[in-house]
Amino acid sequence: MEMSESQEKESLIQLTVDRVVEDSNTDTRIIVLTRSDGAAEHFMVWVGASEGEAIKRAVDAAITPRPMSHDLVKSFGEHFGIKTERVVLTDVKGSTYYATVFLENKGVGRTIDARPSDAIALALRCQAPIYVTQDVWRRRSGQNLDAWLSKLETKEV
Amino acid sequence: MITQMQVKGLMFDPYNNAYIVILRDDEQSEMLPIWVGKSEASSISLALENVAPPRPMTHDFMKSYLDAFDAKVISVVITDLNENTYYSKIHLTYADSEYTVDSRPSDAIALALRSHAPIFASESVIRKQTSEELDQWLENLKPEDFGKLDS
Numbered sequence: 583m584e585m586s587e588s589q590e591k592e593s594l595i596q597l598t599v600d601r602v603v604e605d606s607n608t609d610t611r612i613i614v615l616t617r618s619d620g621a622a623e624h625f626m627v628w629v630g631a632s633e634g635e636a637i638k639r640a641v642d643a644a645i646t647p648r649p650m651s652h653d654l655v656k657s658f659g660e661h662f663g664i665k666t667e668r669v670v671l672t673d674v675k676g677s678t679y680y681a682t683v684f685l686e687n688k689g690v691g692r693t694i695d696a697r698p699s700d701a702i703a704l705a706l707r708c709q710a711p712i713y714v715t716q717d718v719w720r721r722r723s724g725q726n727l728d729a730w731l732s733k734l735e736t737k738e739v
Numbered sequence: 740m741i742t743q744m745q746v747k748g749l750m751f752d753p754y755n756n757a758y759i760v761i762l763r764d765d766e767q768s769e770m771l772p773i774w775v776g777k778s779e780a781s782s783i784s785l786a787l788e789n790v791a792p793p794r795p796m797t798h799d800f801m802k803s804y805l806d807a808f809d810a811k812v813i814s815v816v817i818t819d820l821n822e823n824t825y826y827s828k829i830h831l832t833y834a835d836s837e838y839t840v841d842s843r844p845s846d847a848i849a850l851a852l853r854s855h856a857p858i859f860a861s862e863s864v865i866r867k868q869t870s871e872e873l874d875q876w877l878e879n880l881k882p883e884d885f886g887k888l889d890s
Contacts, residue, residue, distance in 0.1 A: 631778075632776070632777070632778035633778075633797070636797075647824065648824060648826075648843045649841065649842060649843065649846075650843075651779075651797045651798070651846050654801065654829075654840070654843075654846050655800070655801050657841070658801075658804065658805065658810070658831075658840060659804075661831075661833075661838045661840055662808060662810060662833045662834075662838070664804075664808060678794065683804075685804070685807060685808070692807035692808060693807075694800070694803040694804060694807050695795060696795060696800050696803070697794050697795065697796075700795070700797055700800040
């Protein structure tokens with residue numbers, strides 16, 4: 583059954599990147615997202631160290647002397663007039679999340695498959711909204727991770 | 740003047756805890772080492788070894804982004820070396836127009852390898868290499884340092 587675009591959007595939950603937490607035990611980063619509607623639960627995505635840093639630089643609005651990889655993608659978009667409309671976390675298999683990036687240029691829409699880390703890093707640089715499907719939201723990693731996360735953050739301090 | 744370069748391989752630089760991409764010209768008379776970070780080195784290594792990772796890595800994503808709108812990488816040029824920072828330009832065509840985009844050489848090389856686009860270095864960049872440094876590196880090079888990038 584085909585969903586219309588409006589129905590599809592209704593079933594999406596908008597997320598905001600809250601912070602990037604360093605998991606020093608595994609040299610990974612945890613991207614902590616919160617619901618833009620203010621509901622309390624978190625959504626967490628584990629990413630590699632360099633991917634996490636790319637997101638952290640965008641959150642911190644850090645300026646680097648040279649364009650980093652996602653700045654380059656943004657730069658391509660600016661040169662060609664390609665707009666990053668939104669990114670959607672569309673699926674989860676095992677512990678791997680899948681994302682789709684929605685692009686638009688002169689009325690032509692295109693979607694590309696991406697890891698959530700690349701999708702989020704680009705979205706933040708282009709001020710594009712980040713969504714998760716209801717299905718993926720329900721299947722997110724256990725809620726008790728919130729407690730574990732706060733422990734990890736306390737340890738860092 | 741620009742010289743076409745081939746990516747010969749990657750080496751680990753234990754002194755700076757970084758990786759070096761080795762570019763050589765076709766006559767093997769010039770060598771250009773480019774220091775890159777670990778994730779950039781790993782991306783270049785995957786392209787050199789023709790490994791398709793289970794999920795698109797950042798430069799695969801970059802390539803998909805360009806492919807989605809039929810933008811093509813024509814060539815990349817390493818243009819300048821300034822206080823140990825390299826500059827490069829990516830030349831592309833999109834909708835019958837040509838574009839030049841500023842980038843780091845690591846991104847340019849990772850993208851060129853995935854796009855089968857030639858890599859060039861400007862004469863000034865090759866000249867700026869101090870020969871003592873190169874000789875030292877060349878002396879320490881072992882064949883097994885090239886090609887495979889051990890984690």
